[in-house]
Amino acid sequence: MNQTAPSAEVVAAATARGYWSTVLARLSRDKLTVTCALILLGVLLMAICAPLLAPYDPFKGSILKRLLPIGSPGYFLGTDELGRDMLSRLIFGARLSLVMGIAPVLNALVIGATLGVIAGFLGGRINTLIMRTIDVFYAFPSVLLAVAISGALGAGIFNAMVALTIVFIPPIARVTESVTTQVRGLDFVEAARASGANNFTLIRVHVLGNVLGPVFIYATSLISVSMILASGLSFLGLGTKPPEPEWGLMLNTLRTAIYLNPGVAALPGAMIFMVSICFNLMSDGLRAAMDVTQ
Amino acid sequence: MFFYFIKRLFLVIPIAISVTVVCFSLVYLAPGDPLSAILPSDASQELIDRLKQEYGLDKPIPVQYAIWLGKAVQGDLGTSIATGRPVTSELGRAISNTLILALFGSLIGFSLGVIFGTVAGYRQGTWLDKCVTAVAVAGVSVPHYWLGMVLVILFSVTWNVLPAMGAGPGGDWVWDLEHLQHVVLPAITISVIPTAIVTRTVRALVADILGREFVTALRAKGLTDFGVFWHVVKNAAPTSLAVMGVQLGYLMGGSILVETVFSWPGSGFLLNTAIFQRDIPLLQGTILVLALFFVTLNLVVDLVQTGIDPRIRRA
Numbered sequence: 221m222n223q224t225a226p227s228a229e230v231v232a233a234a235t236a237r238g239y240w241s242t243v244l245a246r247l248s249r250d251k252l253t254v255t256c257a258l259i260l261l262g263v264l265l266m267a268i269c270a271p272l273l274a275p276y277d278p279f280k281g282s283i284l285k286r287l288l289p290i291g292s293p294g295y296f297l298g299t300d301e302l303g304r305d306m307l308s309r310l311i312f313g314a315r316l317s318l319v320m321g322i323a324p325v326l327n328a329l330v331i332g333a334t335l336g337v338i339a340g341f342l343g344g345r346i347n348t349l350i351m352r353t354i355d356v357f358y359a360f361p362s363v364l365l366a367v368a369i370s371g372a373l374g375a376g377i378f379n380a381m382v383a384l385t386i387v388f389i390p391p392i393a394r395v396t397e398s399v400t401t402q403v404r405g406l407d408f409v410e411a412a413r414a415s416g417a418n419n420f421t422l423i424r425v426h427v428l429g430n431v432l433g434p435v436f437i438y439a440t441s442l443i444s445v446s447m448i449l450a451s452g453l454s455f456l457g458l459g460t461k462p463p464e465p466e467w468g469l470m471l472n473t474l475r476t477a478i479y480l481n482p483g484v485a486a487l488p489g490a491m492i493f494m495v496s497i498c499f500n501l502m503s504d505g506l507r508a509a510m511d512v513t514q
Numbered sequence: 515m516f517f518y519f520i521k522r523l524f525l526v527i528p529i530a531i532s533v534t535v536v537c538f539s540l541v542y543l544a545p546g547d548p549l550s551a552i553l554p555s556d557a558s559q560e561l562i563d564r565l566k567q568e569y570g571l572d573k574p575i576p577v578q579y580a581i582w583l584g585k586a587v588q589g590d591l592g593t594s595i596a597t598g599r600p601v602t603s604e605l606g607r608a609i610s611n612t613l614i615l616a617l618f619g620s621l622i623g624f625s626l627g628v629i630f631g632t633v634a635g636y637r638q639g640t641w642l643d644k645c646v647t648a649v650a651v652a653g654v655s656v657p658h659y660w661l662g663m664v665l666v667i668l669f670s671v672t673w674n675v676l677p678a679m680g681a682g683p684g685g686d687w688v689w690d691l692e693h694l695q696h697v698v699l700p701a702i703t704i705s706v707i708p709t710a711i712v713t714r715t716v717r718a719l720v721a722d723i724l725g726r727e728f729v730t731a732l733r734a735k736g737l738t739d740f741g742v743f744w745h746v747v748k749n750a751a752p753t754s755l756a757v758m759g760v761q762l763g764y765l766m767g768g769s770i771l772v773e774t775v776f777s778w779p780g781s782g783f784l785l786n787t788a789i790f791q792r793d794i795p796l797l798q799g800t801i802l803v804l805a806l807f808f809v810t811l812n813l814v815v816d817l818v819q820t821g822i823d824p825r826i827r828r829a
Contacts, residue, residue: 336821356532359809360801361767371789372543399738448657452771456786471660475775482667487659497655503649 235414240424246509253505263495267314274308278465289482298484300470302463303478306484309465310491316377316466318493320459321447324381328388329439334395335389337431341404351397357390366449370458380459384449388442395438396431403430433510442504444496451492467492518571519817526813532804534586537802538579541794582798591799595790601799604784608687609803612773612780616765618701622706624758627712631754632746634713635720646713653710662703662775669699679777700776704769708761715757719750752823759815763808 247253266273275296281303286300290306297306339350357365370383403409409426417425451468453459460466462473470488478485565571570581585592590602629772634646670678682693723729723746732742777783781800788796820826 267592282517324593352528355529356536359529359533360536360805361764361808363764363768363770364801364808366806367770367785367789368540368797369543371785371797372540429618432723444655448655451657452659455771456774457790467656471657471663474665479671480669482671487663489663492657492660493655497652500651500655 223286241449243509247505250505250509253344253502253509254391256502256505258286259498260495260502263314263460266311267318269463270312270315274311276305276308278304278308278312280304285468287477287484289481290487291485295371296483297487300474300484306487309470310487313465313467313470313488313491316460316464317447317451317468318385318497320381320454320466322443324384324450324511325388325439325442325446328392328442329382329435331385332389332392333396333432333435336393336435337400337423340397340400340431341391341419343401343404347397350392352394354390354393357386362387362445363452364451366453367456367458370453373445375458375461377460380450382451383453384446387449388446389443392435392439399431399434400427403427414440437503437510439501440506444503446498447492447496515820518802518820520616522813522816526809529809533805533809534554534583534802535579537798537805538582540798541577581818586799586802591802594788594793594796596787596793596796604796604800605781605803608779608781608784608800609807611681611687611778612766612769612782614681615697615700615704615769615773615778615780616762618697618789619704619765620758620762622701622705623708623761624712624754626705626709628716630709630713631716632720632803634717638721645718646717648786650713650717652705656706658703658706659771661706662700662772665703666707666775684811700772700778703775704765704772708758708765711761712758714755716750716754719753720746723749731829736802752819752826755822756763756815756819759818760812766811767804767808 223460229331281299283303285295285303287301287303288295290296290298292297292298295307297310298307300306335350335354339347366383366387369386370380373379375380404427409422412422412426450459451466451471454466454468455472457469457472460469462469467488471485471492474485474488540710563572570578573581580594589602589606589636593599594601594604597604630646630649634643637643660678666678669676676698679695680696681687729742729745730746766781768782769778769780770785772778773780773782774786781794781804785800787793788800
């Protein structure tokens with residue numbers, strides 16, 4: 221009855237260790253990836269516990285305390301152009317910045333992977349229809365497409381996230397389609413079909429099981445780009461609106477302060493840089509750890 | 515080869531048409547009436563109707579598209595709602611300014627990328643290789659608009675050696691010292707992504723070529739290191755050039771953030787103005803021209819690569 225159980229045991233016996241524990245073991249030996257993962261976990265915790273960690277109200281400023289430099293008494297990272305505490309705003313800023321960077325990639329992963337699996341598995345006219353439509357979006361450089369869509373939709377967090385989702389659907393769909401097409405042609409899929417599996421079972425068990433891993437790794441590599449683009453849209457005034465704390469928008473409003481207080485003005489960008497580089501390195505580490513050919 | 519060229523040219527046509535459809539539909543993504551930006555809130559119905567007729571907004575949408583496309587093909591992209599001047603004339607200067615910036619950026623990116631990539635490819639696994647890899651990862655992870663601000667803080671605010679804003683006096687590009695000084699910081703800022711990507715590509719190519727049997731054979735027959743290097747260059751050039759060509763397209767289309775930081779009077783700056791003044795014809799025109807430039811550039815890169823790389827056989 222249960223056909224998967226014995227085969228899993230056979231595989232486990234043959235390799236002495238399951239696939240995921242191999243991946244975990246490899247990851248734990250990769251110091252750089254572990255460090256990045258810990259930093260990102262820290263930023264995530266910081267975002268979740270922002271009200272507990274922030275020493276001041278991120279919205280409330282004082283005209284008397286405008287643009288205090290880094291290291292001022294009581295204001296560890298100084299204050300911004302409206303006298304609001306930078307540390308508190310950076311802590312609260314992690315919330316919107318992370319959501320705006322990660323959510324579009326997750327949405328695009330769901331939509332793009334669905335389109336890619338359908339196109340790759342069904343092939344034929346449906347494949348042509350989906351993939352040629354996606355080709356159109358490749359005619360636009362990603363920054364231009366994001367700016368054009370969110371510019372036409374109008375400024376706002378939701379519109380910016382819609383724009384970024386549309387930017388990331390085509391590459392994810394393309395990767396999914398190419399992996400699915402490869403998997404579909406493999407012998408074990410034919411064997412499953414011959415033994416009576418219907419399309420739904422084939423996709424659920426055989427295709428998704430083999431396609432989701434690579435597509436997921438690819439999607440993690442997009443998070444870094446998404447963080448930069450999302451903050452970039454806010455920087456242009458197309459994402460979050462003031463006085464909301466968001467790193468890209470903070471960078472924009474502090475631009476006028478670079479002559480008075482350059483250190484403070486550069487802080488939000490340093491946060492974006494740190495998170496983005498950690499996502500990039502973690503994605504590389506995951507790719508190496510999950511690569512079975514190694 | 516000839517047939518591949520013809521086929522590739524024909525494949526571009528549907529893409530170009532789809533691009534025009536996407537650019538045209540941007541109007542309908544926008545909330546509210548395209549005219550709302552210039553109309554007073556208490557405008558009479560009579561005035562609205564007259565303006566709609568003037569801008570052709572009273573006709574059915576497919577007809578509007580056909581008229582718009584027909585004019586666009588003849589180089590008429592309509593009139594900017596905000597300034598009342600033709601979009602084409604606004605665009606011409608902006609695009610040439612962006613092209614100057616993108617060319618300088620590509621030049622820096624390609625030179626640095628080739629040097630870094632070659633060094634890392636030759637010295638694989640050494641600390642030098644690790645440094646180069648770190649620079650490449652940082653290059654694709656850095657928010658370049660922030661890097662631009664940091665450069666301004668260092669070179670304009672702290673040391674006061676380079677200008678922070680604009681493209682120099684006059685607004686048009688002239689080959690003199692003052693204009694060159696203005697292009698330095700934005701060009702460096704815009705070059706970080708191509709530098710990183712070219713570095714990665716060249717490093718992988720050089721490492722791959724050096725590991726091949728023909729290189730061993732060349733060394734065995736006593737060819738000098740420089741002679742071997744020439745073979746590496748010949749083998750790595752087509753792909754590296756193609757990668758840089760595509761990056762030039764990304765620089766042209768993605769310059770909006772850097773142009774905003776440096777107030778560079780290019781197409782990105784124009785796009786920014788168009789968005790915030792809700793100037794739909796200007797928005798459509800700018801995006802159309804940039805996207806068509808990108809499509810054309812990718813086509814040229816593909817054709818050139820096919821032409822110069824004898825290993826690529828396309829039917």
